[in-house]
Amino acid sequence: MPGVAQNSRMTPHRLSAAARTEIGLVRENNEDAVRLLPEEGVVVLADGIGGHKAGEVASEMAVQGIAGFLVDQLQQGVDGNSPVQAWLPQAVAVANRAILDMSKQFITHAGMGTTVVAGLFIRNRLFYAHVGDSRLYLLRNGRLTPLTRDHTMLQSLMDSGLFKTAQEARAAGISSSQLTRGVGLGVQVDVECSRIELEPDDTYLFCSDGLTNMVTDGMLGAVIQESLPNLSRAADLLLELALEQGGTDNISLALVRPDFPPIL
Numbered sequence: 001m002p003g004v005a006q007n008s009r010m011t012p013h014r015l016s017a018a019a020r021t022e023i024g025l026v027r028e029n030n031e032d033a034v035r036l037l038p039e040e041g042v043v044v045l046a047d048g049i050g051g052h053k054a055g056e057v058a059s060e061m062a063v064q065g066i067a068g069f070l071v072d073q074l075q076q077g078v079d080g081n082s083p084v085q086a087w088l089p090q091a092v093a094v095a096n097r098a099i100l101d102m103s104k105q106f107i108t109h110a111g112m113g114t115t116v117v118a119g120l121f122i123r124n125r126l127f128y129a130h131v132g133d134s135r136l137y138l139l140r141n142g143r144l145t146p147l148t149r150d151h152t153m154l155q156s157l158m159d160s161g162l163f164k165t166a167q168e169a170r171a172a173g174i175s176s177s178q179l180t181r182g183v184g185l186g187v188q189v190d191v192e193c194s195r196i197e198l199e200p201d202d203t204y205l206f207c208s209d210g211l212t213n214m215v216t217d218g219m220l221g222a223v224i225q226e227s228l229p230n231l232s233r234a235a236d237l238l239l240e241l242a243l244e245q246g247g248t249d250n251i252s253l254a255l256v257r258p259d260f261p262p263i264l
Contacts, residue, residue: 099184
């Protein structure tokens, strides 16, 4: 990045944060995983898929591998060959190879994979990436806005204009859980990345579809807004609400607020 000395240590944007992960009311095991490192400005959430307990292996490998890669990069600094914006897709690619290798090595893990949504808060910016249908939202000035778009067949058909709403697509028999991208499912992984400038009082929600399939965006925003600045209370209320609505899947979330002023 301009103005940063080569090999200098990158200073992350510290976070106030709360995370929850819950098996739900129907599933036999929790295949979600969350890795939250507030001092390093790192958040990674994954929702595993494929086989009995194999999904939880994939999600745990993803969150540990991606978070570890980002921390290593922060400690090593930045150089012209590895700008900050490249770290997240590189981290996901490393996790993809590791999960794919594991699934080939053990028959019990064959076909396993995971969704991922990850963020790195650094230098007044959030760099974020996602694969699959785990989501990232921003609450700013009282308005909740999705920053990611699901990589699902349902979303693709809506984007093409075949269906106008998710309800219409579901009525036609389209499953909301059919992914078009996943980590660990192929040699190459298509990672969608972006970044956003941070503002004071921003609140970010990272979550699995076990939350968003149970709770509307409007209710998500209302609960978070009414609970601020108590992120722990907001996280508890969101989890309780998802369970009250049926809790048909594992439920995971991380709520974070960048501390201001940042440490430079």
